[in-house]
Amino acid sequence: MTNKNQVQDQVAKAMSSLDGIQPATANPHLYTRIKAKLEQEKSSWGWLAAFLSRPIVAVALVATVILINILTITANRSVPEETTDQLVSLAQDYSFQPSNILENGFNQP
Amino acid sequence: MxxxxxxxxxxxxxxxxxxxxxxxxxxxxxxxxxxxxxxxxxxxxxxxxxxxxxxxxxxxxxxxxxxxxxxxxxxxxxxxxxxxxxxxxxxxxxxxxxxxxxxxxxxxxGNFLHPGVQLEKKQEAQVLFKAIRKLPEQQRVAYSLQKIEGLAIKEIAQVLETTDGAVEALLNRAKTNLQKILSSYYQTHRDD
CATH class of the missing domain: 1.10.1740.10 (RNA polymerase sigma factor, region 2, helix turn helix motif)
Incomplete structure (x- = not known):
């Protein structure tokens, strides 16, 4: 038998090696393990994920985040002017002008 | 029921x-x-x-x-x-x-052996399983479902959400590829 024929023979044998294969059987305690896994999921973070993934909860959360963002943006728009005004009047009241400190030579030894 | x-x-x-x-x-x-x-x-x-x-x-x-x-x-x-x-x-x-x-x-x-393989075919089956791992995904699935699980072409087509013809083509390509992989394997492992 030539080498080529030998190889072909081995290939054919390998290709037919799964003929008549018997199905593998699962663990007889599979259901108990599945139940344990389900219980574990329930007791840990599973319930939180399930709660958050509910459409109503998810939409409500997104709406809350958007509302907080809108409130923050609108609040920030008015705050800088007031704050600036307050700072200017405070500086004027106490004659607190950084340039004056340098001009008056307080930094000199 | x-x-x-x-x-x-x-x-x-x-x-x-x-x-x-x-x-x-x-x-x-x-x-x-x-x-x-x-x-x-x-x-x-x-x-x-x-x-x-x-x-x-x-x-x-x-x-x-x-x-x-x-x-x-x-x-x-x-x-x-x-x-x-x-x-x-x-x-x-x-x-x-x-x-x-x-x-x-x-x-x-490593050398996986399905527990349902007949004892006298063990060695060849190990080589075949190794070759199956080299197949593209869809071919691997179609071939395994047919050879190991014994599903009919129609059932495989339903699982893969495709036509019977497409499954037949997948199986033919899988067999051709496996023959190539096995030929190359046995040429380099003459003693096996």
Whole structure:
């Protein structure tokens, strides 16, 4: 038998090696393990994920985040002017002008 | 009991029905997963996950396909997911010693042998399983479902959501590829 024929023979044998294969059987305690896994999921973070993934909860959360963002943006728009005004009047009241400190030579030894 | 009646019980959260589902299908799902992932621990994990997913998603099951097709679809999806994860871990395995423990490194199944293979065909079957791992995903699934799980072409087509013709083409390509892989293997391993 030539080498080529030998190889072909081995290939054919390998290709037919799964003929008549018997199905593998699962663990007889599979259901108990599945139940344990389900219980574990329930007791840990599973319930939180399930709660958050509910459409109503998810939409409500997104709406809350958007509302907080809108409130923050609108609040920030008015705050800088007031704050600036307050700072200017405070500086004027106490004659607190950084340039004056340098001009008056307080930094000199 | 018909499929729709049984599904209705599952939808109602009937645990006896769920127990029945597991007992009726666990061997077939395990056998399918084992044929695809070629590792007993992973196959058992996948089998558990298949039933957990089925239990949780039964509300979305519209009954357009049979319970068999539904469960096989989940099993194939989970098995392919496991194979992809394994490949990713292997590809980035060099990072493990830097960022993780050695234990996390994925072990590529060595010389896998399905427990249902006849003893006298053991050696050839090991070589064939190794060759099956080199097939493209769809060919691997179609070939395993037919050869290991014994599904008919029509059933495979339903699981893969394709036509009978497409499955036949996949199987033909799988056989041609396997013959090529095996030829090359036996040419370099003459003594085997």
């Amino acid at each position: 018909t499929d729709p009646q049984f599904i209705e019980l599952l939808r109602k959260g009937d645990e006896t029905a769920f127990h029945q589902l597991v007992e009726d299908w666990k061997d077939r799902i395990y056998n399918t997963a084992l044929g695809l992932v070629q590792q007993a621990e992973d196959a058992e994990e996948i089998t558990q996950d298949v039933f957990i997913i089925a239990w949780k998603s039964v509300q979305q099951f519209r009954g357009e396909s049979s319970i068999q097709t539904w469960l096989y679809k989940i099993a194939v999806h989970q098995s392919l997911d496991c194979i992809r994860r394994r490949k990713r871990k292997k590809r980035f395995g060099f990072l493990v010693p830097l960022f993780g423990s050695e234990e996390e490194q994925e072990q590529e199944p």
